[in-house]
Amino acid sequence: MNQNFLPTFMISDLHNFLNDTLKAYIDQRKHGQQLFCVRGILKNVEQAVENSKWPSVYDLIIQDTTGTIEVEIPKHLLSSFKNGSYVEIHGVPTFNFFREQCTKRLKGYTIQAIEDDSAIHALQSKLSTLDDLKKHRPKSHTFPNYFDLSVAVIYSSASKVDIQKDFYNYLNEYRDEFNFDEKPISLSNVEALSQVISSCVDHDVVVVIRGGGGSDAFDIFNDEKVLNAFSNLNGYRIVGLGHNSDVTLLDYLADHSAITPSDAGIHLKGQFDELFSRNDILEQQKIKIFKLENDLKTKSDDVIALSANLKQLADRTDIQTLMNENKSLVKLNHELKQKAIDKQQIVREKNYILICLTAVVAIIVGILLGRYFLN
The missing domain is CATH 2.40.50.140 (Nucleic acid-binding proteins)
Known part of the structure; x- marks a missing residue:
């Protein structure tokens, strides 16, 4: 140790x-x-x-x-x-x-x-912003699963050419399939942007897109009025702002945050593709169900026809007469069999008596013969 x-x-x-x-x-x-x-x-x-x-x-x-x-x-x-x-x-x-x-x-x-x-003031501002973000955090929405969709597209009124090139470039095949409601607006006016967002409360899909710019250009997407209006939307929310490095509080409230307007268009196209794919599967299932229903209806008609034939046969009087006569024959056959059995019993009894008498006569004759020979 x-x-x-x-x-x-x-x-x-x-x-x-x-x-x-x-x-x-x-x-x-x-x-x-x-x-x-x-x-x-x-x-x-x-x-x-x-x-x-x-x-x-x-x-x-x-x-x-x-x-x-x-x-x-x-x-x-x-x-x-x-x-x-x-x-x-x-x-x-x-x-x-x-x-x-x-x-x-x-x-x-x-x-x-x-x-x-200054440092603490910045930290307080950051904490206050996070509290606001939590306060405005909306319930997430899934992409609608139907075709009669209204899509609101909110973008800068000064960049329509870029929007056509970047955002709609991937959606050409769907431009006529869905109702695109374009809402150009000044993205430097908080009141105007919050009002146009609020006007989209009943749209099925709301897209907010903006091209690149300086960091100050994106401050409007951190404003509480804009966040509050965006969080109150009932539709599926897509945000595509600036470039890869441009992130705002609006991105955190969106159902899908795209890194650019082009990426927002790609995401929306993917949702449309999936919607049509689900519809194709649904149509195939409807065809199978329709075929099964037709087969079932045909078999049901056959059963109904057979039931009607059986009812007609049951209602015919000659068939009923034959059935009654068949019952009478069965009963008569049973009676004849019973009489035959009774006759056979009587014959057996008579034969038994005859045998017994013959035996008695033979015994008597034997006794008499025996006495005769002894004398």
Whole structure:
């Protein structure tokens, strides 16, 4: 057995040692006024306060542009703060040991609101945008499975030639099959775009497309009015904006986000192709069903005709007479058989009596002959 002079710990002892060491370090910094200052945006304030049954909260989140960390802080200090507040917390880093798990935390002793700086303002804007996106996230729609489709095409009024070349280039075979309702509009006017989108609420398919441009040209597709109008549409939503690298919030609300207007046309063509393919299969199944129905009708007519013939035969009087005579013959045959059986029984009985008489006469004659010879 190996022996050494090192202190030996159980696992639980090691956790307790680490916890006590960190607690002593925290107390030392607190009493020495050597606290850390952390700035960031508060998250889940209301939830953390509501979930905590103790004087302090333990799962408050503070976030900056580099990441997030849990905060442990007295509950009463959060009374004047809400989600998104930009604050400064004075405290010390610590670890929480619970059920053999170690979690990094910031243990806060004071908290105060501060003015936004540019980086935090950008982060707040991003978080607010994400909240808006969640709020406007619509229920996804599947592509309609019928042919009487109305397709609204919303595009820039200044780029009709490009739309004809890029978007409709893949849809030529379907231009006369479906109702394409073109809606050219200025894609720099939020009110005009949101209104024209809202006017398409009853269209089966709504397509929003735009060619490339500078990054500022796509800000309109991040506007809350446009997002709200787009999310309220009842039809299948397709978005094809700019080039591969141009992504907007409208893309996240669409049922299909195409990387370019051309890709939007390709996707719509694919949906039309699948619709016609399903229809071909359906037509083949209808033909098979029609044939089976005809075969069934023919067999049903044969059964009805046979039933009618049987009924006519059953109604004929001569057939009925023959059937009655057949019954009488069967009965007469049974009676004759019974009489024959009775006669045979009588003959057997007479023969039995005759045999018995013959036997008696023979016995008497034998006796008389025996006496004669003895004398």
